Amino acid sequence: MARVAMSVDASPSDALGGSTFWVPSCLLLLIFLVWSAQRLLGGGSKRFPPGPRPWPLLGNLMQVNLHAPYETLSKLAETYGPVYSVSLGPRRSVVLAGYEAVREALVLQADDFSDRPIVPIFRDLSTSKGLVFAQSEHARIRRRFSLSVLRTLGMGKRSVEAVVAEEAEALLHRFKDMDGRPFETMTHINLATGNVICSITLGKRFDYSDAQIIHLLELLNSNVQTMGNAWAQVYNAFPLLKHFPGPHKQLFKDKQRLFDFLQVYIDEHRDERTPNEPRDYIDAFIDKQAEKEAGKSSTTFDNEAFLACTTSLFQAGTETTANSLRWGLLYMITFPDMQKRVQEEIDRVVGPLRLPTFADRDALPYTHAVVHEVQRFADIAPVSVPHATANDVTFRGFFLPKGTPVIALLHSVLRDKSQWEKPDQFHPEHFLDAAGRFRKRDAFMPFSAGRRVCMGESLARTELFVFFSALLQNFSFHAPPGRPLPKLTPCPGFVLTAPGYKLCATRRI
Known part of the structure; x- marks a missing residue:
């Protein structure tokens, strides 16, 4: 057998074929270590929920439709059951599908599922210091x-209803100005919902022609889409991408623009406010910061948290509500018989001399049912903001270690065949009993459920009902003449937005 001699001057890498040996070996070692970590983080436990076998490093990313992950997750539930696991990157997450599993976890075992996991895209945007992705005890105290501040300022009370009514009047004027011509509703509706949250947080509203607020609302809309697209899924799986070019760089710039905008109003409030007499959320936060400076508060209310919390209110208070309204109008031009029935009910109960109020909802059961069906069928947030187990949890016979990421598939709840008579159709009768009275449905969870339910739920309910009923009272909506009806296909993102479309608003009053 021939023997290979290695000279004294030859390096080990030369003898082993240089980098051609070391690079593949190191890569294989890295893949093995990541695969082992996946097993240790949940996938290797016999009592951990079953799921599709993950690939090393990539997990199940190649098996998931990253533009509409909820679709893939729903199909996987058909194979693995209502509680299963999936790897959207190196770490294993647990998915809850269907009303019973989601309710059992988020409502009946709320304490066990009350934490948030670390989501890189939101962490790097500083939203972990905000109100939605709170993890630490300090963050929970801020929430x-x-x-408490929002309730004091009137959220869920008549004082906020007056703000919503004022904005409804302004929105009606904008629609009237279109004089029946085709137009896209997005900017007008975003401004209406944005002004409501501006009144609560900044203590002011903006004119509908204000270029600055229009631009900022467009940034919010764009960012919500980017945070839920395929790139964001890859970014969350491989957060080292932060240091490389990509769409996330624009997100960071847009975040800073919003922070700069808010900082101007924070500085103005510091100069003009009366201590301990808050006019809005910013005043109340400054009062809290003053307590800390005086040694009366041990919690963290620093300026970064201030900006992050205020940003959370903007995002939660504009995009989802505005998007639901746009879906509602799209459904009305798609189903004109339902639009006519809503208008007949409003005409009969409210008449033309005043706007509908939230208090009218019991006397307007069909309108109330349509608003609810809009939220159910539009499925704005098909996947809840991720939860995490607060401690070691036994759930339906499976063991979930503390810190296990948990995905509540709200899409599967709102389309659960065991809960809805016609889950895949727009059917307002889901929310009406045999006598035509409005009925609540336990499986109606567009705001999620349990301890982490959307904190702006009561405000969103008020806005949706008042804006929608006021618009239908004053206008009839239809597609522009000669144009086909828009498709009911959502645009993918962190929330499912209505497709771009134009409509005509014909005055009724």
Whole structure:
């Protein structure tokens, strides 16, 4: 057998074929270590929920439709059941599908599923210091504080209803100005919902022609889409991408623009406010910061948290509500018989001399049912903001270690065949009993459920009902003449937005 001699001057890498040996070996070692970590983080436990076998490093990313992950997750539930696991990158997550599993976890075992996992895209955008992705005890205290402030300022009370009514009047004027011509509703509706949250947080509203607020609302809309697209899924799986070019760089720039915008109003409030007499959310937060400076508060209310919390209110208070309204109008031009029935009910109960109020909802059961069906069928947030187990949890016979990411598939709840008579159709009768009265449905969870339910739920309900009923009272909507009806296909993103479309608004009053 021939023997290979290695000279004294030859390096080990030369003898082993240089980098051609070391690079593949290191890559294989890295893949093995990541695969082992996946097993240790949940996938290797016999009591951990079953799921599709992950690929090393990539997990199940190649098996998931990253533009509409909820579709893939729903199909996987048909194979693995209502509680299963999936890897959207190196780490294993647990998916809950269907009303019973989601309710059991988020409502009946709310304490066990009350944490948030670290989501890289949101962490790097500083939203972990906000109100939605709170993880630490300090963050939970900020959330409780914010809820208390919003209630004090009137959220869910008549004082906020007056703000919504004022904005409804302004929105009606904008629609009237279109004089029956085809137009896209997005900017007008975004401004209406944006002004409601501006009144609560900044203590002011903006004119519908204000270029600055229009631009900022467009940024919010664009960012919500980017945070839920395929790139964001890849970014969350491989957060080292932060240091490389990509769409996330624009997100970081847009975040800073919003922070700069808010900082101007924070500085103005510091100069003009009366201590302990808050006019809005910013005043209340400054009062809380003053307590800390005086040694009365041990919680973290620093300026970064201030900006992050206020941004959370903007995002939660504009995009989802505005998008639901745009879906509602799209359904009305798609189903004109339903539009006519809503208008007949409003005409009969409210008449033409005043706007409908939230208090009218019991006397307007069909209108109330249509608003609910819009939220159910539009499925704005098909996947809830991720949860995490707060401790070691036994759930339906499976063991979930503390910190396990949990995905509540709200899409599967709102389309659960065991809960809805016609889950895949727009059917307002889902929310009406045999006598035509409005009925609540336990499986109606567009705002999620349990401890992490959307903190702006009561405000969103008020806005949706008042804006929608006021628009239908004053206008009839139809597609522009000669144009086909828009398709009911959502645009993918963190929320499912209505497709771009134009309509005509014909005055009734």
